[in-house]
Amino acid sequence: MNPGRNRMQNKNSRQKNGPKESMEVCCRVRPVPSQNTELCLKVEPPSTVILAPPPSYINLRNAPTKEMHYTFKKVFQEQISQKEVFESVALPLIENLLNAKNSLLFTYGVTGSGKTHTMIGSGKDGGIMPRCIDTIFNSIGMYKTNKYVFKPDKLNGFDIQSESEAIIEMQQEIICQTPAKIKNPKLERNNSDQDLFKRIPTETKITNIDIDNAYAVFVTFVEIYNNSVYDLLEECPDDGFRQRGPQVKIIREDADHNMFVHGVNEVEVSSADEAFEAFYKGQKRRRIAHTTLNAESSRAHTIFTIRVVQAPVDQQGQSIVQDKKYLQIGQLSLVDLAGSERTNRTKNTGQRLREAGNINNSLMTLRNCLELLRENQKGANKMIPYRDSRLTHLFKTYFEGEGQVCMIVCVNPQGDDYDENLQVMKFAEISQEVQIAFPPTTPRVNHGFTPGRRRANNALKKFEIEYDKENQEIPPSGNGLHKKPVEIFADIPSLRYVSMDDDLSVKKAKEFLENQLQLYNSVTGNIRERYHDFREMILKTERTAFTASQEIESIKSLYEREKERNSDLESRVKNSDSQMCSLKRKIDEYELNVKRLKRELSEKDMHIHKTKINTEKVKEQYNSKIAQTQEKLKTEIERRLRSQKSAMEFEARSRDRKLREAKRVLSDEALRSIPSTPSAAMERSKYTVSTPSVRPPSPNFRSTGRKLVNARRARRSRSLETWLEHRPPAPLPLATILQPVLTKRKSVSKLTDAKDMVSGGVDKYCLVTQGQDSDGDLEARIYKGDVLPTTGGGVQVKFSDVEILKQKSPSSSPTRRNHNLANNAQNGCSVAIEGHGFRR
Numbered sequence: 001m002n003p004g005r006n007r008m009q010n011k012n013s014r015q016k017n018g019p020k021e022s023m024e025v026c027c028r029v030r031p032v033p034s035q036n037t038e039l040c041l042k043v044e045p046p047s048t049v050i051l052a053p054p055p056s057y058i059n060l061r062n063a064p065t066k067e068m069h070y071t072f073k074k075v076f077q078e079q080i081s082q083k084e085v086f087e088s089v090a091l092p093l094i095e096n097l098l099n100a101k102n103s104l105l106f107t108y109g110v111t112g113s114g115k116t117h118t119m120i121g122s123g124k125d126g127g128i129m130p131r132c133i134d135t136i137f138n139s140i141g142m143y144k145t146n147k148y149v150f151k152p153d154k155l156n157g158f159d160i161q162s163e164s165e166a167i168i169e170m171q172q173e174i175i176c177q178t179p180a181k182i183k184n185p186k187l188e189r190n191n192s193d194q195d196l197f198k199r200i201p202t203e204t205k206i207t208n209i210d211i212d213n214a215y216a217v218f219v220t221f222v223e224i225y226n227n228s229v230y231d232l233l234e235e236c237p238d239d240g241f242r243q244r245g246p247q248v249k250i251i252r253e254d255a256d257h258n259m260f261v262h263g264v265n266e267v268e269v270s271s272a273d274e275a276f277e278a279f280y281k282g283q284k285r286r287r288i289a290h291t292t293l294n295a296e297s298s299r300a301h302t303i304f305t306i307r308v309v310q311a312p313v314d315q316q317g318q319s320i321v322q323d324k325k326y327l328q329i330g331q332l333s334l335v336d337l338a339g340s341e342r343t344n345r346t347k348n349t350g351q352r353l354r355e356a357g358n359i360n361n362s363l364m365t366l367r368n369c370l371e372l373l374r375e376n377q378k379g380a381n382k383m384i385p386y387r388d389s390r391l392t393h394l395f396k397t398y399f400e401g402e403g404q405v406c407m408i409v410c411v412n413p414q415g416d417d418y419d420e421n422l423q424v425m426k427f428a429e430i431s432q433e434v435q436i437a438f439p440p441t442t443p444r445v446n447h448g449f450t451p452g453r454r455r456a457n458n459a460l461k462k463f464e465i466e467y468d469k470e471n472q473e474i475p476p477s478g479n480g481l482h483k484k485p486v487e488i489f490a491d492i493p494s495l496r497y498v499s500m501d502d503d504l505s506v507k508k509a510k511e512f513l514e515n516q517l518q519l520y521n522s523v524t525g526n527i528r529e530r531y532h533d534f535r536e537m538i539l540k541t542e543r544t545a546f547t548a549s550q551e552i553e554s555i556k557s558l559y560e561r562e563k564e565r566n567s568d569l570e571s572r573v574k575n576s577d578s579q580m581c582s583l584k585r586k587i588d589e590y591e592l593n594v595k596r597l598k599r600e601l602s603e604k605d606m607h608i609h610k611t612k613i614n615t616e617k618v619k620e621q622y623n624s625k626i627a628q629t630q631e632k633l634k635t636e637i638e639r640r641l642r643s644q645k646s647a648m649e650f651e652a653r654s655r656d657r658k659l660r661e662a663k664r665v666l667s668d669e670a671l672r673s674i675p676s677t678p679s680a681a682m683e684r685s686k687y688t689v690s691t692p693s694v695r696p697p698s699p700n701f702r703s704t705g706r707k708l709v710n711a712r713r714a715r716r717s718r719s720l721e722t723w724l725e726h727r728p729p730a731p732l733p734l735a736t737i738l739q740p741v742l743t744k745r746k747s748v749s750k751l752t753d754a755k756d757m758v759s760g761g762v763d764k765y766c767l768v769t770q771g772q773d774s775d776g777d778l779e780a781r782i783y784k785g786d787v788l789p790t791t792g793g794g795v796q797v798k799f800s801d802v803e804i805l806k807q808k809s810p811s812s813s814p815t816r817r818n819h820n821l822a823n824n825a826q827n828g829c830s831v832a833i834e835g836h837g838f839r840r
């Protein structure tokens with residue numbers, strides 16, 4: 001099974017299910033150049049920043065007017081020193097690094113907001129990076145390995161070399177160096193950077209590191225410029241004509257699926273000064289430029305990576321165990337991002353504009369990635385576009401849970417930066433919600449060596465040196481060993497060898513030597529024993545001291561964690577308190593509103609009730625009025641009906657009277673013209689005109705008030721009545737005895753216009769027809785009627801009489817004639833003509 005693949009699967013499952021913590025985001029506010037600067041931001045200690053539009057914005061249309069509150073893990077105000085920022089943010093990351101854990105720290109903000117100042121600072125007032133270097137070397141001081149014991153394998157890993165191989169490599173390097181440099185090793189340094197010599201080293205130190213390990217420090221320095229990666233520590237060869245530019249590097253994935261810059265120069269540094277040498281070398285190659293908003297604006301994202309490699313020492317606490325499986329590597333990436341910038345403010349053109357575009361694009365990709373990470377944590381399953389930018393591609397592993405991620409948001413509180421700061425704060429808000437899985441706690445491989453062995457060995461070495469130096473007495477043991485060796489081993493007695501057979505002297509000498517040998521053996525045996533006891537004692541003490549110090553450290557870290565948690569809780573409680581206060585205020589406001597609305601509601605209810613009662617009253621009044629009016633109308637109608645009825649009865653009576661009169665006149669005229677004989681009486685009866693039927697008056701006529709007017713007309717004298725005579729166009733002259741009496745007349749042959757009837761005060765109408773009857777006699781019929789006004793504004797003719805005048809022909813039959821005469825008169829009287837005038 002491929003262990004790398006397995007680890008990747010673990011990584012994914014860890015990101016989904018494992019314990020997570022939010023990305024740590026702090027905010028640093030830089031000082032403003034002058035007191036009169038218009039501000040858009042203020043700090044509410046300990047952890048809140050309030051962003052409000054400056055007065056010049058508020059006057060603009062569509063400008064936001066709301067104050068925005070942003071809470072961070074920590075907020076560093078203007079007066080906070082570089083040291084405090086370092087200790088608060090970066091020191092825990094160095095502890096991670098020395099314990100073989102990975103961390104990423106980046107500064108983010110608008111151009112000129114103080115990112116480079118925070119990350120690098122100046123010689124006298126160093127930023128996070130120089131302080132990190134100092135702290136690392138202060139901590140690993142005497143536990144460093146010789147150079148070249150650990151060697152980068154160019155695939156993001158390390159190999160281990162023996163001490164002798166390392167020494168050979170070191171010698172080779174010295175040989176390869178230029179003679180001038182060997183002669184004057186400080187020459188190169190003098191040419192590097194004056195800042196290096198002005199710098200004030202940091203005293204900070206991490207104490208809880210594994211002292212049974214040997215450490216080595218490696219650094220790389222790269223920049224991402226226009227979305228390409230360049231190695232700032234790469235020596236650009238000079239081929240005699242011109243110096244070659246830096247080569248673009250590619251990002252690759254190692255066997256453990258960690259991203260790294262392939263082919264980058266990873267320089268081993270054995271002291272802080274060497275590390276600064278490397279840093280300043282790269283720093284000179286960084287792309288910075290003068291812009292409107294910053295005299296030294298970073299045009300690229302720079303990444304300074306420190307890797308600390310460690311391996312255990314053997315049981316004697318002297319040499320490193322030559323086994324790669326015991327190797328542990330920690331990495332700290334310090335990223336100084338280029339600042340986001342708006343072209344309308346920077347007024348950049350050409351190359352600067354292109355750089356700004358690339359910077360903004362990569363920052364946008366970073367923002368997108370974090371946004372999608374946050375969405376995925378809420379249940380979405382979206383692809384994160386790490387590869388859209390080199391920046392996110394390189395740090396992909398961190399976001400997937402291979403280390404702690406911290407960000408310092410730098411802000412310039414000046415009013416001009418308001419818009420950009422708003423965007424930066426939004427980004428910071430998103431970032432704080434991103435949960436990053438805890439990095440895996442790789443269990444230390446159990447090598448079985450005694451802890452504290454290195455210190456024991458050092459103590460023994462020290463003791464031996466001191467012993468040798470001072471030639472001190474060995475502590476007394478009761479068997480005379482408190483004496484100096486010269487005293488223990490007494491001088492050889494002077495034996496005079498007299499002759500060849502002086503056996504006595506030989507024997508004495510032999511005895512003496514044997515005694516001395518015995519004494520020597522017992523002394524050395526004793527010393528060995530004591531040495532062993534002493535060593536055991538030291539080891540035991542070291543072990544106890546080591547366990548005690550480990551316990552102390554764990555208690556200390558527990559205490560620190562608790563302290564941090566406490567302060568976190570305190571700030572949370574404070575936040576909740578302020579939230580509760582604002583909620584309470586809101587509730588009070590709502591309650592007041594509810595009360596006011598209730599009062600208004602009850603007032604409105606009362607008003608509605610009153611209106612209802614009034615309406616009821618008005619309704620009652622109207623009902624009674626309507627009843628009264630109806631009653632009145634009824635009586636009026638009845639009264640009018642009665643009067644109309646009496647008028648009609650009067651009219652009918654007058655018509656009857658007229659008819660009777662006409663009848664009488666006719667019969668008188670006829671009788672006068674017929675001789676008074678019996679046959680003449682017969683004839684008279686024949687000439688009697690039948691009475692036309694009198695029809696009841698029309699309801700229209702009855703209903704109008706004009707009826708009375710007409711009734712009055714009916715009573716007018718006949719001599720005053722005006723007749724409209726409607727006769728044939730060429731009438732034959734009538735030679736009858738009786739002639740129609742039409743005193744005031746107007747004759748028309750054609751009646752086409754109703755105006756003839758309506759205007760001119762016509763009271764009576766007569767229609768004259770002439771023709772031959774069935775007996776061949778000339779017959780003239782005169783239909784008479786009253787002109788009555790109608791309700792529609794017109795007139796109607798109510799025929800009331802017909803006169804038939806005949807000029808007898810000698811050959812006609814009288815019986816038939818009489819019969820026709822009576823019928824025609826009857827029919828004619830029942831015809832009415834109606835004419836309408838124009839409405840006014």
Ligand SMILES: Nc1ncnc2c1ncn2[C@@H]1O[C@H](COP(=O)(O)OP(=O)(O)OP(=O)(O)O)[C@@H](O)[C@H]1O
Pocket residue numbers: 029030031078109110111112113114115116117118294296297298299337338339340410
């Ligand atoms: N906290 C601070 N105290 C004092 N001076 C500061 C502080 N922060 C920034 N400055 C000063 O402001 C100027 C601009 O800062 P810096 O170069 O760090 O900005 P930056 O954010 O890195 O800009 P860019 O993105 O353009 O590189 C520098 O002269 C720096 O010394």
